[in-house]
Amino acid sequence: MKKILCPTDFSSVADNAVVYAAKLAHKFGGVLTLLHVRSLTAFTDSDEPATITDELTALLDQRCLEVSRVFKVSCDYEIATAYTSVTKTIGVEGKKYDLIVMGTNGASDLLQFFYGTNTYRVIRSALIPVLVVPENCLYTEIANIVFAFDYWRQLDLPLNPLAEFAKSFNSRITVLQVMEESVSERANQELYEFQEQAKKWFSDTPLTFETIHASDLTNSLHEYMMRSQADMLALSEINRPVIEKLFHKSVIKRVSALATYPVFVFE
Secondary structure, eight states, X not given: OOEEEEEOOSSHHHHHHHHHHHHHHHHHTOEEEEEXXXXXXXXXXXXXXXXXXXXXXXXXXHHHHHHHHHHOOEEXXXXXXXXXXXXXXXXXXXXXXXXXXXXXXXXXXXXXXXXXXHHHHHHHTTOSOEEEEETTOOOOOOOEEEEEOOXXXXXXXXXXXXXXXHHTTTOXXXXXXXXXXXXXXXXXXXXXXXXXXXXXXXXXXXXXXXXXXXXXXXXXXXXXXXXXXXXXXXEEGGGHHHHHHHTOGGGGGGOGGGGGSOEEEEO
């Protein structure tokens, strides 16, 4: 993941994401690109586009210089104009990169990101991983990643993008099967056999498997994240039902724990 894109609107949320992205770029030996998207709807008749562009260029020049100096990474920027929507423009620009790093205000923003809004649909159309960084989440070395995935029903483990990310940190990945109901001994045996096969498929990736049984998926997963002191939660878009359950409107007030760690989303 050598090319990282980080959208910025110069807010504190975006600034935190830029710091996180810069440290990732340093870790990966990559290049960070800051993206500022101007919406045409934000302009008034009295605005002078050239003047606005000059101001943005000066500001982004300064930000890139600071990032390069402090974090010892190559940093450039792009200014794009959104003729339709800001999110669509980010999605289009993101296709040229290996990873998008986005800031979020916390649980309410995460609901908007995951629960079928334009931001989610458009940025996911970039077909590259997205790392969502909560406002108060500070960068740390990622030693332990929890990948919540229903492989029992899928009989598949789409791990390649996550394994590539984890390799740079020598991270351990715990594949967590969260089940609402108990299963038979035969089903448990099938789970075990699949786990052993998956370890062979991803022999270069340190993998462990755990299963928790709970009727309350949201609380159980977040309690597991806290108990295991995991550094990052990973979710796959393939496992859409899990994402929908985690970020349903009726439980969003109970997922504030997500404000403490980043969420890696991939196809």
